[in-house]
Amino acid sequence: MSFRLxxxxxxxxxEMLSYFFLSLVALSSIYLLVDFFAKxxxxxxxxxxxxxxxxxxxxxxxxxxxxxxxxxxLLATMLSLGGxxxxxxxxxxxxxxxxxxxxxLPLAGAGLVLALATFIINNNIVxxxxxxxxxxxxxxxxxxxxxxxxxxKSLWYTSRDGxxxxxxxxxxxxxxxxxxxxxxxxxxxxxxxxDLEGLTYFPEKKQWVAARARIRDFAFNHGFTNITGFxxxxxxxxxxxxSFKDFLVPRKEPxxxxxxxxxxxxxxxxxxGLPYMEYTVEIYNRIIYPFSCVLMVLLAVPFSLSxxxxxxxxxxxxxxxxxxxxxxxxxxISLALGQGRxxxxxxxxxxxxxxYGIFAxxxxxxxx
Numbered sequence: 001m002s003f004r005l006x007x008x009x010x011x012x013x014x015e016m017l018s019y020f021f022l023s024l025v026a027l028s029s030i031y032l033l034v035d036f037f038a039k040x041x042x043x044x045x046x047x048x049x050x051x052x053x054x055x056x057x058x059x060x061x062x063x064x065x066x067x068x069x070x071x072x073x074l075l076a077t078m079l080s081l082g083g084x085x086x087x088x089x090x091x092x093x094x095x096x097x098x099x100x101x102x103x104x105l106p107l108a109g110a111g112l113v114l115a116l117a118t119f120i121i122n123n124n125i126v127x128x129x130x131x132x133x134x135x136x137x138x139x140x141x142x143x144x145x146x147x148x149x150x151x152x153k154s155l156w157y158t159s160r161d162g163x164x165x166x167x168x169x170x171x172x173x174x175x176x177x178x179x180x181x182x183x184x185x186x187x188x189x190x191x192x193x194x195d196l197e198g199l200t201y202f203p204e205k206k207q208w209v210a211a212r213a214r215i216r217d218f219a220f221n222h223g224f225t226n227i228t229g230f231x232x233x234x235x236x237x238x239x240x241x242x243s244f245k246d247f248l249v250p251r252k253e254p255x256x257x258x259x260x261x262x263x264x265x266x267x268x269x270x271x272x273g274l275p276y277m278e279y280t281v282e283i284y285n286r287i288i289y290p291f292s293c294v295l296m297v298l299l300a301v302p303f304s305l306s307x308x309x310x311x312x313x314x315x316x317x318x319x320x321x322x323x324x325x326x327x328x329x330x331x332x333i334s335l336a337l338g339q340g341r342x343x344x345x346x347x348x349x350x351x352x353x354x355x356y357g358i359f360a361x362x363x364x365x366x367x368x
Contacts, residue, residue: 009105015084020073020076021072022076023073023075024068028064032061032064039137039141043141053141056136062129063129063130066118069114069117073111074300074320075320077107077296077304078319080304082315090305104301108297112293115292115293122289123258124258127256127257130256131252152171154168155169157242159241160241161241162181164181164247166178166179167179174200176244177198179195179196180195181240193218194214197212198211201243203243209238212234214231216229246268285349292327295356296323296324298360298361299323299327300323302363302366303319330356331352335348
């Protein structure tokens with residue numbers, strides 16, 4: 001037995017989705033045009049030609065869609081229901097026994113489907129295409145060198161074996177110019193310090209070798225830590241459980257990483273002593289942001305019905321833009337507070353949805 005939506009649901013969805021695709025095309029086109037005129041001068045100055053510019057814009061498209069689907073849904077709901085209200089179609093639905101709650105359900109269901117699409121775009125497509133867009137913008141359009149993605153000058157790293165400090169990492173040769181290793185006993189007291197120069201990793205043997213090494217051994221006795229041994233050496237094998245790649249922490253923007261890579265980065269950043277709160281906030285935002293599609297529907301429904309006697313299309317568009325803009329301002333402020341450790345990462349990502357969700361439900365209640 002096949003499932004078939006009621007006639008009123010199909011009608012509502014057809015009206016809303018037609019406005020949705022028009023709104024999404026309009027918003028995306030505006031963004032692409034602004035981006036085009038912002039980059040075209042650089043492309044012409046560097047004789048890049050048109051192809052890199054168009055490829056850049058094509059790779060920007062998933063990012064634009066991932067950001068504008070909720071806004072387009074807000075516009076579409078406002079315009080479709082507002083138009084139906086002005087022609088008394090909503091009154092006819094209610095006279096036929098359909099409550100506002102039942103009218104909202106299919107639209108909220110479409111919001112859930114688009115929320116899933118938004119998550120897939122932002123998590124699976126945007127990280128790949130945005131990196132390509134960054135490369136095209138930097139190398140092909142601006143004529144600059146590719147930015148280094150790794151922290152290679154100096155690095156602190158926390159391992160299960162101890163704490164390491166590295167200077168001048170060379171990924172091309174798996175070599176570290178200078179290294180200082182502090183190793184601790186089970187009771188977390190210093191037991192050894194290694195000062196190394198020319199520390200090189202040989203991946204085929206999974207072996208670290210230092211060109212020059214100075215090793216000090218320590219022991220804790222009667223409340224004091226004393227040196228119990230000192231030796232020098234050349235071309236010494238050094239026992240380090242990590243490989244060279246484990247010390248390379250990429251400096252990517254959070255939205256350039258899928259969730260799996262974000263979690264891996266946070267783990268590495270904690271070990272290396274690098275800031276990671278921005279990436280933790282991004283994980284929660286990445287998961288919660290798609291639900292803004294449903295929130296935009298719930299916000300749009302009561303306001304679209306309240307405008308049936310005045311304003312028309314222009315008022316609907318203005319209200320949509322004002323609601324959407326205020327929500328994204330609140331979201332940006334809340335995420336910034338999370339990155340600054342004023343709010344917890346989860347609460348920072350969730351707070352605007354709680355505030356606007358309560359407001360939307362209150363407004364809906366007034367209309368029921």
